Amino acid sequence: MAESLINNLPGTRDLLPEELAGWHIVEDRARHIFRQYGFLEIRTPIIEPTELFARGIGEDTDIVGKEMYTFLDRSDRSVTLRPEATASVVRAYIQNTMYRGSGTTKLYYLGPMFRYEKKQKGRWRQFYQIGVEAFGSDHPALDAEIIEMALRLMDSLEVKAKLLINSVGCKKCRPLYTENLRQALQSEFGSLCDDCRRRANTNSLRVFDCKIERCQPVIGKLPVIADNLCSECSGHFKSVQKYLDDAGIPYEIATRLVRGLDYYVRTAFEIVSGDLGAQNALLGGGRYDGLSEVIGGPPVQAIGFALGLDRLTMVLPEQQRESGIWKPDLFIVYKGDAAFTKAMHIAREMRHLRQTCYMDFSAGSLKSQMRLANRMDAAHVLIVGEEELARDSYTIKRMDDSRQWVVSLPELAQYLQSCSTSGNSR
RNA sequence: GUGAGCGUAGCUCAGCGGGUAGAGCUCUGGAUUGUGGCUCCAGCGGCCGGGGGUUCAAAUCCCCUCGCUCACCCCA
Numbered sequence: 001m002a003e004s005l006i007n008n009l010p011g012t013r014d015l016l017p018e019e020l021a022g023w024h025i026v027e028d029r030a031r032h033i034f035r036q037y038g039f040l041e042i043r044t045p046i047i048e049p050t051e052l053f054a055r056g057i058g059e060d061t062d063i064v065g066k067e068m069y070t071f072l073d074r075s076d077r078s079v080t081l082r083p084e085a086t087a088s089v090v091r092a093y094i095q096n097t098m099y100r101g102s103g104t105t106k107l108y109y110l111g112p113m114f115r116y117e118k119k120q121k122g123r124w125r126q127f128y129q130i131g132v133e134a135f136g137s138d139h140p141a142l143d144a145e146i147i148e149m150a151l152r153l154m155d156s157l158e159v160k161a162k163l164l165i166n167s168v169g170c171k172k173c174r175p176l177y178t179e180n181l182r183q184a185l186q187s188e189f190g191s192l193c194d195d196c197r198r199r200a201n202t203n204s205l206r207v208f209d210c211k212i213e214r215c216q217p218v219i220g221k222l223p224v225i226a227d228n229l230c231s232e233c234s235g236h237f238k239s240v241q242k243y244l245d246d247a248g249i250p251y252e253i254a255t256r257l258v259r260g261l262d263y264y265v266r267t268a269f270e271i272v273s274g275d276l277g278a279q280n281a282l283l284g285g286g287r288y289d290g291l292s293e294v295i296g297g298p299p300v301q302a303i304g305f306a307l308g309l310d311r312l313t314m315v316l317p318e319q320q321r322e323s324g325i326w327k328p329d330l331f332i333v334y335k336g337d338a339a340f341t342k343a344m345h346i347a348r349e350m351r352h353l354r355q356t357c358y359m360d361f362s363a364g365s366l367k368s369q370m371r372l373a374n375r376m377d378a379a380h381v382l383i384v385g386e387e388e389l390a391r392d393s394y395t396i397k398r399m400d401d402s403r404q405w406v407v408s409l410p411e412l413a414q415y416l417q418s419c420s421t422s423g424n425s426r
Numbered sequence: 427g428u429g430a431g432c433g434u435a436g437c438u439c440a441g442c443g444g445g446u447a448g449a450g451c452u453c454u455g456g457a458u459u460g461u462g463g464c465u466c467c468a469g470c471g472g473c474c475g476g477g478g479g480u481u482c483a484a485a486u487c488c489c490c491u492c493g494c495u496c497a498c499c500c501c502a
Contacts, residue, residue, distance in 0.1 A: 007493080010493080010494090061500090062499075062500050062501080063500085063501080066427085066499095066500095067500080067501090084501095084502085113502080115500095115501080115502095117499090117500075117501080118427080118428095118498095118499090119494085119495080119496095120495085120496070120497075120498095121495080121496065121497090122501095122502080123500090123501070123502080124502095127502065128502085129502060131502095206500090259501090261501095270502095277496080277497090278496085278497065278498085279500095279501070279502075281501065281502060282502075283502070284501080284502065306502060307502065308501090308502030309502080310502075311502060312502090333460095333461080335460060365455095365460090366460050366461060367458085367460085367461065367462080368454085368455095368462095369461090369462090370461050370462040370463095371462055371463085372462085373461095373462065374462035374463055375462085375463095378462095381461080381462080383460075383461070385460055386460085387460080395460095395461085397461075397462090399462070399463085402461095402462085402463090404461085
């Protein structure tokens with residue numbers, strides 16, 4: 001477009017009311033379900049010292065290496081727009097000494113994240129996540145409970161998705177495994193693609209992400225991490241599976257599932273959709289028992305997940321989205337100046353009675369006001385004209401079946417309250 | 427950062443073997459002087475992303491640029 005002033009930055013976007021209908025459904029449902037499991041909201045700053053993310057997420061990750069919105073503020077302090085929230089929540093947990101006392105601390109958050117990446121379907125530079133973090137336990141039942149909660153949210157939104165789980169080991173057994181992997185890859189070096197040759201040396205776990213045909217035979221024969229766990233991790237992983245089985249939760253063990261953030265240990269999981277193209281992860285999470293110490297806190301066991309609101313709303317069934325669309329219970333149309341004043345009075349009264357009531361001040365003819373009411377899908381229209389004014393009783397019309405009749409104002413109030421039990425408010 | 431495709435009315439797009447723009451939907455008004463949805467009629471609405479070049483003539487051909495989209499990488 002010609003004028004640059006009326007264009008948003010690449011990878012950002014405006015979320016308009018119509019689209020937000022689906023977002024609100026997701027957010028409301030998430031808050032409700034999270035509360036059922038005892039998760040309470042936390043809000044942390046969107047901007048943090050760069051070092052928090054660099055250390056917390058890992059210097060070698062893509063996020064830290066090339067995707068952060070980092071800049072110097074006016075006092076030359078390096079700050080970064082959060083690329084994810086886990087590091088922030090852990091920081092807040094430590095800073096506010098929430099680890100004091102017993103029991104598990106369960107928190108959830110919701111808000112925008114920023115990563116400087118190239119725009120793609122389901123991927124933005126400013127994107128939104130809802131996430132949860134549970135601190136203070138490494139009990140495998142907690143892993144299973146969190147996964148169950150994530151799936152319950154999907155179910156309640158009628159989103160079809162698949163659960164993938166894996167264990168990525170711990171500080172003790174993962175280095176041994178990755179070394180094995182590296183050696184196995186070296187012996188097959190000749191039959192690997194260029195990318196995999198690079199990965200073999202830098203980040204051997206990543207070869208499992210390769211989609212190149214010629215690498216598949218090699219990848220298929222590589223040792224699997226689940227078979228190379230230490231006894232503690234192996235036991236933990238088996239327990240998680242047992243709890244999932246007990247809950248009747250179907251899952252797929254994805255031996256190639258390795259998450260891109262350094263802090264994950266043991267349980268790693270993803271929920272993926274078949275309707276999203278290349279960026280198909282709706283939700284990703286895992287255990288990060290060592291993260292607190294990495295950023296200078298006490299040892300804290302923890303697990304959490306983040307779900308992508310942008311992606312989830314993309315696969316939200318139309319019916320769910322529609323349930324969030326605003327519509328007035330009552331649309332008041334008027335004709336003439338005296339009627340206009342009266343209509344305003346009526347609107348005020350009905351709103352006192354908690355009705356959703358709409359009038360339009362720009363519309364002209366009755367007809368155009370009616371048309372607006374129809375387009376907004378108003379349940380009822382109240383007609384205030386000269387005749388109605390004269391006898392102080394008004395015509396109410398049901399828009400779905402076109403029935404209309406005359407009511408006094410008390411009758412109107414009573415009628416509206418009787419049919420607004422099936423709550424519609426937003 | 428790399429590659430491919432695409433930028434024409436508010437939206438979805440046609441027009442692209444050069445000759446100064448079209449459809450559907452939307453919107454406004456009318457048929458129905460105080461009543462929506464359906465139908466019919468009329469109207470509003472475009473520096474054809476921006477800049478340069480070729481030509482008598484460019485939405486159409488060439489170059490550059492900006493933007494969008496999808497994919498790679500990686501992730502939500």
